Amino acid sequence: MNILLWSLQALLALHTTMGAVWKWSHSATETMPSLGAIPNGAWISLSGLELLLCICLVLPAFRKSLANLAPVAALCIAGEMLLFTIIHLLSSPQDLSSVFYWMTVLAVCIFIAYGRFYLKPIRIEDAVERVQV
Template sequence: MNILLWILQWLLAVHTAVGAVWKFTNSEQAVPSLAAIPHSVWVALIAFEFLCALGLVLPAFNKRFARGVVLAAAGIAAEMLLFCAIHIYSGDPNQGPLVYWLVVAVIAAFVAYGRKALQPLR
């Protein structure tokens, strides 16, 4: 289980860092259903995602940061669910992004649960 959680943590960290870079190079207008997000919040999400990506991988280098994994993964799951809610509220008929965000939210929630209850880092 520990190996699976580490693999998921690294994949989630890479995914989140790439998402932050994408947000940096694109505006919130790039995804029509997310156009309701104010630009300042969009920019704050970039920093939030980089911090979450770091929180997922830092324990590999220093166990002192182990608690950050649960917080980072839970934060990513919450962000993805927020995107889902905004997408549903926008009325956009395209369900592709919704499914994508839900899958990422489930993976992030599994990592958070796994590191909290199944295989905590010590």
């Protein structure tokens, strides 16, 4: 379970990093017309927040004391996906293609948070012991 959670965290970090870079080069309206309700300043701020959350997803691999950052970061990304879904549904409720994408990312985020809080908390020393054996 730990390997699966770390793999999902790494993939989510890459996904979110790409989204942050995308936000720097494309406005919300260019990305999706329904997201045009998000002001440009907030859109750019989301980019900075996403980069911070990416760091929080992988930081526990290097510092055991920061283990709670990963599930909290995953929940923040889930909140962002929920925000995008709500804004999109309020402006164009007939188009659900993007909603399925955002809900998939949200489900992965919730699984990571649940896994890290309850199923398999991060224990870096366990991974180090397995490598040394």
